[in-house]
Amino acid sequence: MKILITGGAGFIGSHIAEHYTQKGAEVFIFDNLSRAQYTLKKGTVRDYNWNYLENYPSIARIPGDIRDFEALEAAAQGVEIIFNCAAQTQINASIADPIEDISTNIMGTFNILELARRLPQKPIIIHCSTSRIYGINVNRLKSIEDGDILRFADNSVKNGISEDFPLDGHGHTPFGVSKLAADIYMQEYAHLYGLKIGVFRLSTVYGPRQFGLEEQGWIARLLLDTLLGRPAALYGAGTQTRDPLFVTDMIAAFEAFIESEIHQGVFNLGGGMNNLLSPLRLLEILTEKTGARSAPNFHPPQPYDPKIYYADISKARKLLNWKPSISIDQGLNLMIEWVNENKNLFS
Numbered sequence: 644m645k646i647l648i649t650g651g652a653g654f655i656g657s658h659i660a661e662h663y664t665q666k667g668a669e670v671f672i673f674d675n676l677s678r679a680q681y682t683l684k685k686g687t688v689r690d691y692n693w694n695y696l697e698n699y700p701s702i703a704r705i706p707g708d709i710r711d712f713e714a715l716e717a718a719a720q721g722v723e724i725i726f727n728c729a730a731q732t733q734i735n736a737s738i739a740d741p742i743e744d745i746s747t748n749i750m751g752t753f754n755i756l757e758l759a760r761r762l763p764q765k766p767i768i769i770h771c772s773t774s775r776i777y778g779i780n781v782n783r784l785k786s787i788e789d790g791d792i793l794r795f796a797d798n799s800v801k802n803g804i805s806e807d808f809p810l811d812g813h814g815h816t817p818f819g820v821s822k823l824a825a826d827i828y829m830q831e832y833a834h835l836y837g838l839k840i841g842v843f844r845l846s847t848v849y850g851p852r853q854f855g856l857e858e859q860g861w862i863a864r865l866l867l868d869t870l871l872g873r874p875a876a877l878y879g880a881g882t883q884t885r886d887p888l889f890v891t892d893m894i895a896a897f898e899a900f901i902e903s904e905i906h907q908g909v910f911n912l913g914g915g916m917n918n919l920l921s922p923l924r925l926l927e928i929l930t931e932k933t934g935a936r937s938a939p940n941f942h943p944p945q946p947y948d949p950k951i952y953y954a955d956i957s958k959a960r961k962l963l964n965w966k967p968s969i970s971i972d973q974g975l976n977l978m979i980e981w982v983n984e985n986k987n988l989f990s
């Protein structure tokens with residue numbers, strides 16, 4: 644099997660690359676290494692996952708930009724599956740420079756679709772979408788406090804946010820809008836041109852080899868803050884609640900779709916209602932687990948941060964026969980183990 648992973652040097656893409664190469668696939672990763680500009684400046688961290696994948700002879704690393712159709716076309720010859728993990732992922736950057744955001748998240752994604760339409764083998768596409776396409780519509784729902792986390796109090800979302808939750812309105816940020824356009828384009832191409840496409844709306848995915856930033860990868864960021872004894876920046880009350888999904892569970896859902904008879908589908912993925920977590924709760928758990936402590940440093944709430952989001956995963960459960968298998972407790976242990984083994988990267 645031959646697969647192409649755009650954004651393959653990123654957190655999610657590099658895990659997909661490792662998974663498929665271990666299964667015997669020929670893997671091509673295609674990445675412009677732009678994430679590095681947001682990551683720690685020193686040492687090997689900047690291009691860590693790109694360099695890490697060099698250990699696998701069956702992974703070819705192609706430097707390239709998804710906005711460059713010819714480069715993408717050259718990389719995609721003969722591939723049976725394309726995982727689209729390349730994106731501009733920073734919300735504030737999308738507000739500061741929406742054109743840059745649109746060019747990757749819309750035009751770059753469009754290139755992938757157009758390429759897949761033209762390729763004779765019609766590759767399957769797995770697209771990484773995001774819960775941010777729902778904007779802050781979720782903030783209109785009532786929630787109740789349960790210790791340091793929030794739960795929806797509204798009966799209409801008692802199992803979480805489902806795929807038909809309203810998308811209209813403002814509060815998406817340019818990032819949410821560009822990802823929404825890409826999400827719908829994916830659905831449209833599947834419908835119009837008969838491509839097999841799975842659109843997966845992710846919220847908080849976490850795991851080893853994640854280099855967290857303030858805006859993305861908050862679990863990895865707070866873990867590092869704790870282990871390094873740095874103050875942790877929290878926004879608002881720090882009770883913003885999510886349902887983190889361990890990265891290998893996410894890959895299992897992708898794989899279930901690829902192997903299924905389902906031709907096209909949109910799926911909200913998350914770690915399930917037994918795995919809800921907020922930044923405040925996470926800091927407590929990390930101190931219990933590691934004995935280290937990070938003092939929260941509170942900032943005003945961020946205007947476009949959903950107060951609460953967790954996915955209704957019943958569609959993926961039913962159609963893909965999938966469920967998350969790694970609890971927050973197990974997932975955090977794996978991350979802590981990885982950071983402890985790689986402390987030299989962060990010192």
Ligand SMILES: NC(=O)c1ccc[n+]([C@@H]2O[C@H](COP(=O)([O-])OP(=O)(O)OC[C@H]3O[C@@H](n4cnc5c(N)ncnc54)[C@H](O)[C@@H]3O)[C@@H](O)[C@H]2O)c1
Nearest residue numbers: 650652653654655675676677678708709729730771845848
């Ligand atoms: N990690 C999460 O919790 C999460 C949550 C929701 C959605 N997602 C989505 O999953 C996807 C992967 O996320 P991630 O966490 O691995 O992010 P990441 O930033 O680690 O990886 C994205 C990769 O894409 C590359 N890239 C960016 N622009 C590119 C371009 N124009 N051409 C080629 N490569 C480019 C970056 O260099 C980076 O390596 C993104 O679409 C993101 O929006 C992730």
